Amino acid sequence: MERFELNILGCGSALPTTRHFPSSQVLNLRDKLYMIDCGEGTQMQLRSMHLNFNRLNQIFISHLHGDHCFGLPGLLSTLGLLGRTGELVVHAHPDARTVFGPVLDYFCRELPYSVRFNAVDPYKSELVYEDRTVKVYSIPLKHRIPTCGYLFRELPKSPHIIREMIDFYKIPVKQIAQIKDGADFITGDGTVVPNRQLTCPAKSPKKYAYCSDTAYCEKIIPIIEGVDLLFHEATFCEADLIRAKETFHSSARQAAMIAEKAGVGQLVLGHFSARYPDNSVLLEEAKAIFPETILAYEGQVIKL
Amino acid sequence: MERFELNILGCGSALPTTRHFPSSQVLNLRDKLYMIDCGEGTQMQLRSMHLNFNRLNQIFISHLHGDHCFGLPGLLSTLGLLGRTGELVVHAHPDARTVFGPVLDYFCRELPYSVRFNAVDPYKSELVYEDRTVKVYSIPLKHRIPTCGYLFRELPKSPHIIREMIDFYKIPVKQIAQIKDGADFITGDGTVVPNRQLTCPAKSPKKYAYCSDTAYCEKIIPIIEGVDLLFHEATFCEADLIRAKETFHSSARQAAMIAEKAGVGQLVLGHFSARYPDNSVLLEEAKAIFPETILAYEGQVIKL
Numbered sequence: 001m002e003r004f005e006l007n008i009l010g011c012g013s014a015l016p017t018t019r020h021f022p023s024s025q026v027l028n029l030r031d032k033l034y035m036i037d038c039g040e041g042t043q044m045q046l047r048s049m050h051l052n053f054n055r056l057n058q059i060f061i062s063h064l065h066g067d068h069c070f071g072l073p074g075l076l077s078t079l080g081l082l083g084r085t086g087e088l089v090v091h092a093h094p095d096a097r098t099v100f101g102p103v104l105d106y107f108c109r110e111l112p113y114s115v116r117f118n119a120v121d122p123y124k125s126e127l128v129y130e131d132r133t134v135k136v137y138s139i140p141l142k143h144r145i146p147t148c149g150y151l152f153r154e155l156p157k158s159p160h161i162i163r164e165m166i167d168f169y170k171i172p173v174k175q176i177a178q179i180k181d182g183a184d185f186i187t188g189d190g191t192v193v194p195n196r197q198l199t200c201p202a203k204s205p206k207k208y209a210y211c212s213d214t215a216y217c218e219k220i221i222p223i224i225e226g227v228d229l230l231f232h233e234a235t236f237c238e239a240d241l242i243r244a245k246e247t248f249h250s251s252a253r254q255a256a257m258i259a260e261k262a263g264v265g266q267l268v269l270g271h272f273s274a275r276y277p278d279n280s281v282l283l284e285e286a287k288a289i290f291p292e293t294i295l296a297y298e299g300q301v302i303k304l
Numbered sequence: 305m306e307r308f309e310l311n312i313l314g315c316g317s318a319l320p321t322t323r324h325f326p327s328s329q330v331l332n333l334r335d336k337l338y339m340i341d342c343g344e345g346t347q348m349q350l351r352s353m354h355l356n357f358n359r360l361n362q363i364f365i366s367h368l369h370g371d372h373c374f375g376l377p378g379l380l381s382t383l384g385l386l387g388r389t390g391e392l393v394v395h396a397h398p399d400a401r402t403v404f405g406p407v408l409d410y411f412c413r414e415l416p417y418s419v420r421f422n423a424v425d426p427y428k429s430e431l432v433y434e435d436r437t438v439k440v441y442s443i444p445l446k447h448r449i450p451t452c453g454y455l456f457r458e459l460p461k462s463p464h465i466i467r468e469m470i471d472f473y474k475i476p477v478k479q480i481a482q483i484k485d486g487a488d489f490i491t492g493d494g495t496v497v498p499n500r501q502l503t504c505p506a507k508s509p510k511k512y513a514y515c516s517d518t519a520y521c522e523k524i525i526p527i528i529e530g531v532d533l534l535f536h537e538a539t540f541c542e543a544d545l546i547r548a549k550e551t552f553h554s555s556a557r558q559a560a561m562i563a564e565k566a567g568v569g570q571l572v573l574g575h576f577s578a579r580y581p582d583n584s585v586l587l588e589e590a591k592a593i594f595p596e597t598i599l600a601y602e603g604q605v606i607k608l
Contacts, residue, residue: 015385016348022378040378041345044320066411070378074326074344077370081319099410106403107370 003030004154004206004304006229009045011270011296013235014067020272021298022067025231026051027152027208029133035059036150036210042071043078049299053082058129060136061092062212063122063147064099073103080111087114091128091136093146094119122146125223139223141214143248149211151223157202165198206304209264212271215245216254221262228304230264231296233271234282240275252282256289270296307334308458308510308608310533313349315574315600317539318371324576325602326371329535330355331456331512333437339363340454340514346375347382353603357386362433364440365396366516367426367451368403377407384415391418395432395440397450398423426450429527443527445518447552453515455527461506469502510608513568516575519549520558525566532608534568535600537575538586544579556586560593574600 005028012020022039026046033056035042046053056079061069072090079088090096097117104115120128120138123146129136132155139149158180166176171185179185185193209224212233224230235249244251250258252269259267267290272279279295286293294302309332316324326343330350337360339346350357360383365373376394383392394400401421408419424432424442427450433440436459443453462484470480475489483489489497513528516537528534539553548555554562556573563571571594576583583599590597598606 015382016351016378018348018352021348040375041348044322044325044345047320048322064411066378066381070374070381070411071344074320074370074374077374078319095410099407102406103403106399107368107374 002157002203003028004208006208006231006268006300006302006304007049007051008268008270008296008298008300008302009042009049010039010298011272012067013271013273014065015274017274019298020274021045022070023062023212023271024071025210026056029152029154031055032057032131032133034134034136034152037062037068037212038071038075039067040070040074043075045298046075049301053079054084057086057088058136059088059090059092060120060128060150060210061090061096062141062149062210063143063145064093064095065145065213068213069096069100072100073107076104076111076115077108080108080113084113087116089116089118089129091118091120093122120148122148125151137223139209139211139220141211141220142217143213143215147213149209149214149220149224151227152208152210154205154207156205159199159201161199162197165193169193169198171198208304211258213249215248216250216258218258218261221258224258224262224264226263226265228265229268229302230259230262230266231268231270232258234269234286235271235273237276237281237285240273252286253289256286256293259286259290259293265292266302267293268296268302269293272296306461306507307332308512310512310535310572310606310608311353311355312572312574312600312602312604312606313346313353314343314602315576316371317575317577318369319578321578323602324578325349326374327366327516327575328375329514330360333456333458335359336361336435336437338438338440338456341366341372341516342375342379343371344374344378347379349602350379353605357383358388361390361392362440363392363394363396364424364432364454364514365394365400366445366453366514367447367449368397368399369449369517372517373400373404376404377411380408380415380419381412384412384417388417391420393420393422393433395422395424397426424452426452429455441527443513443515443524445515445524446521447517447519451517453513453518453524455531456512456514458509458511460509463503463505465503466501469497473497473502475502512608515562517553519552520554520562522562522565525562528562528566528568530567530569532569533572533606534563534566534570535572535574536562538573538590539575539577541580541585541589544577556590557593560590560597563590563594563597569596570606571597572600572606573597576600 010021234252314325536559538556
């Protein structure tokens with residue numbers, strides 16, 4: 001139950017290639033699935049990565065370019081065919097409801113569950129969603145249309161109970177929840193056994209930031225500072241910087257500069273342009289600035 | 305230039321599997337591409353089958369269920385990114401424009417080419433489209449929503465000129481087009497050389513019929529009679545006939561009965577339900593009625 005895994009469903013950009021699907025990822029946090037972007041083909045990739053459709057309740061869309069959201073109607077329709085009943089929330093730019101609402105009304109008239117669009121303001125960083133596992137914040141990015149990334153801050157986990165101490169002090173089962181919450185234990189003779197002797201801390205909570213699509217933008221650094229894992233788009237290499245600037249995308253080198261300045265643990269590059277037959281040029285370029293860099297690929301599972 | 309090839313891009317039904325994409329096919333007629341249905345992932349399949357996006361000008365949609373048309377926005381968007389300028393025509397139920405128009409207006413504002421929706425009446429068989437290569441007719445089917453299949457009747461090709469005769473009679477180049485159109489040649493001394501001595505006939509024109517999705521429907525038989533190739537849906541096997549009837553789909557046996565009664569050359573089964581791990585049960589069932597049956601699969605090219 002300490003799972004924190006990033007699944008890469010698609011890491012290409014808008015033009016289809018035989019190597020890449022358009023953008024989609026699933027963050028698996030303690031067996032709950034959080035989807036980030038939903039390009040065309042996402043539902044096939046979910047299936048081929050054996051991710052459980054029933055564990056998905058939240059979808060976060062970065063922006064309304066087709067390669068980040070054209071998989072939504074198919075996925076939402078399939079969830080209906082699979083008999084889903086629980087609400088599904090799509091966090092996205094306010095226009096998402098306007099543009100996808102009529103499509104769902106037409107094609108998914110008899111959906112056995114409800115889809116709720118939660119409007120995300122792409123111009124400020126704010127709490128978008130929280131549950132007992134995670135808080136998700138928006139990260140305003142710099143793209144041709146309003147766009148935001150997402151920061152996932154895992155919430156602290158309860159400490160682990162030390163079974164030997166429970167047995168030794170014969171602590172009643174009904175008090176265990178309180179001890180997990182930090183309570184001390186008082187024995188029959190009034191002795192206080194401090195909580196730290198009864199528990200050991202869980203792994204420290206993790207942070208993941210998704211930044212795509214965006215031009216080089218230092219304003220995001222304070223928001224993503226110190227995350228364990230940063231996904232940053234690297235559509236182009238430095239040699240194509242003019243094209244990157246025109247289209248409000250980043251080079252691999254720029255992605256690495258952001259990772260370096262933000263002091264992140266690891267950088268994963270993605271949103272690859274179709275023009276590079278081999279992305280190792282992007283990897284080398286980024287590693288020269290920030291050695292802890294890897295390339296995304298379809299089917300990849302990054303465990304934190 | 306005598307090419308008549310059916311490319312199977314997707315032959316699954318609505319639920320995604322690791323084996324099948326949703327419905328899409330491309331008929332390659334003398335190097336012009338005619339798409340039939342456009343389920344999610346069609347543009348990736350076009351790419352992986354190395355079909356030339358530029359040769360596609362006509363898309364025929366059978367009905368407005370998502371697994372037959374959710375690939376349209378992504379494909380139309382990609383055609384724009386590839387710099388297409390010529391008009392593209394989508395032949396579909398009149399609602400297609402209503403439901404996809406706003407999506408294209410939002411996501412494809414700066415498309416460098418125009419998309420025209422041609423409204424197809426799903427309730428009668430009529431000529432939907434023609435060019436110098438083919439005439440395409442609608443085939444009213446029996447499904448939960450208005451649906452039609454499509455009949456492709458290749459037009460007769462010009463006969464081949466017999467080069468040796470051209471040389472022998474020293475026929476001027478400017479007369480060759482007339483001879484291809486059937487004219488005789490008159491020599492300098494007034495001798496008439498009949499056309500049949502100067503030409504040999506081209507291969508006889510082919511007919512292909514696409515029938516999906518549909519319940520068993522004998523009304524289509526006169527329309528598809530004698531086609532060289534019939535694609536007929538076989539979502540279920542006979543053991544699941546109750547489910548087939550409920551959902552207005554066919555069993556493999558029913559598809560074979562239609563093929564047999566219509567006296568077609570070959571039957572290809574598709575639109576497979578996700579429930580069968582192995583479709584050979586469908587194949588055996590159909591072959592018992594109509595031996596010239598094959599199963600569709602992604603990447604398949606059927607040459608006529």
